[in-house]
Amino acid sequence: MGLRMPFGGEEMTATDDHADFIRGLPKAELHLHLEGSLEPEQMFEFARRNRVSIPFRTVEEVRAAYSFSNLQDFLDIYYEGANVLRTEGDFHDLACAYLARAAADGVRHVEVFFDPQTHTDRGIPFSVVADGFLAALDEGAKRFGVSGGLIMCFLRHLDEDAAFATLDAAEPYLDRLLGVGLDSSELGHPPSKFARVFAAARERGLHLVAHAGEEGPPDYVREALDILHVERIDHGNRALEDGALVARLRETGMTLTVCPLSNLKLRVVDELIAHPLKRMLDLGLRATVNSDDPAYFGGYVAENYRAVARALGLSRDELAQLARNSFAGAFLDEATKARHLAAIDAYLEGTAAAS
Numbered sequence: 225m226g227l228r229m230p231f232g233g234e235e236m237t238a239t240d241d242h243a244d245f246i247r248g249l250p251k252a253e254l255h256l257h258l259e260g261s262l263e264p265e266q267m268f269e270f271a272r273r274n275r276v277s278i279p280f281r282t283v284e285e286v287r288a289a290y291s292f293s294n295l296q297d298f299l300d301i302y303y304e305g306a307n308v309l310r311t312e313g314d315f316h317d318l319a320c321a322y323l324a325r326a327a328a329d330g331v332r333h334v335e336v337f338f339d340p341q342t343h344t345d346r347g348i349p350f351s352v353v354a355d356g357f358l359a360a361l362d363e364g365a366k367r368f369g370v371s372g373g374l375i376m377c378f379l380r381h382l383d384e385d386a387a388f389a390t391l392d393a394a395e396p397y398l399d400r401l402l403g404v405g406l407d408s409s410e411l412g413h414p415p416s417k418f419a420r421v422f423a424a425a426r427e428r429g430l431h432l433v434a435h436a437g438e439e440g441p442p443d444y445v446r447e448a449l450d451i452l453h454v455e456r457i458d459h460g461n462r463a464l465e466d467g468a469l470v471a472r473l474r475e476t477g478m479t480l481t482v483c484p485l486s487n488l489k490l491r492v493v494d495e496l497i498a499h500p501l502k503r504m505l506d507l508g509l510r511a512t513v514n515s516d517d518p519a520y521f522g523g524y525v526a527e528n529y530r531a532v533a534r535a536l537g538l539s540r541d542e543l544a545q546l547a548r549n550s551f552a553g554a555f556l557d558e559a560t561k562a563r564h565l566a567a568i569d570a571y572l573e574g575t576a577a578a579s
């Protein structure tokens with residue numbers, strides 16, 4: 225419970241105050257899997273309208289199944305859930321619902337992942353997925369003022385030829401995609417497995433990111449940097465085990481897209497008070513806070529900020545630094561970044577005056 229303080233004639237807890245501060249803080253989200261925003265209610269709705277059977281009778285049953293002991297546990301159920309997504313309208317509605325929630329959390333810009341192979345491997349054309357998501361991003365910009373881009377991830381448990389086939393399927397869309405990423409089961413599937421396809425994506429002018437150091441060792445983070453030439457590391461927690469790597473990440477200003485509630489749910493950390501986010505900030509790393517797969521991990525981006533703020537006792541300055549990092553690490557031009565950073569400054573001035 226927070227301290228009780230007088231505020232505008234009404235009583236308000238310090239914890240509530242932090243919640244309001246976080247919600248209003250302009251921020252970007254850089255690590256969000258659109259398929260991971262599929263809420264149980266939507267799963268039932270899409271299953272009904274597409275006449276797909278699912279192994280659950282109630283929303284409560286679905287939520288009860290969301291208990292994971294590691295990344296693979298989660299991935300098994302996540303890929304099964306994605307099976308209800310069939311039409312362009314489904315992909316559009318899924319992404320629109322996410323963007324509405326993000327906007328309500330103070331998000332001004334998103335760079336979101338999708339997993340084309342999860343859909344093309346069950347006969348859904350690449351165009352159905354991409355057209356639905358791209359239409360939603362256009363709509364999100366108009367309706368909610370949230371700008372955004374799509375990052376297509378290769379599934380690392382599949383081989384590199386399959387990743388190349390995905391890059392080929394994406395060819396007509398390349399000018400509308402922001403970049404490529406690498407996700408799915410990390411252990412046993414090092415970044416080096418995808419060296420050639422990342423080089424091909426780079427030649428096509430796409431931005432490059434990769435999940436590394438979530439469950440995999442610091443060497444996977446090194447491979448992502450040296451072999452794939454990524455511009456951001458998704459997660460990166462285990463980089464902290466290697467001092468020389470930490471120094472390098474700090475010196476190069478490498479962005480880490482950290483996902484606290486995901487780390488808790490997938491047992492990357494045993495409890496949030498042991499989460500390395502504050503340590504990352506103290507080490508001078510450009511850490512950001514993100515929600516990863518919010519429908520499965522129990523919270524969208526503002527809830528991730530709130531949960532770590534509570535567990536680690538983060539100050540307003542640290543929360544603002546995390547928000548600044550999110551724009552600094554985004555694939556935006558310098559003028560647009562400066563505009564977002566100025567919005568954070570204006571917000572801080574406004575909230576300082578009000579408190």
Ligand code: HPA
Nearest residue numbers: 257407408409435516517
């Ligand atoms: N890690 C790896 N693959 C994923 C994740 C993740 O956190 N979420 C969705 N696919």
Ligand code: ZN
Nearest residue numbers: 257407435516
């Ligand atoms: Zn992820």
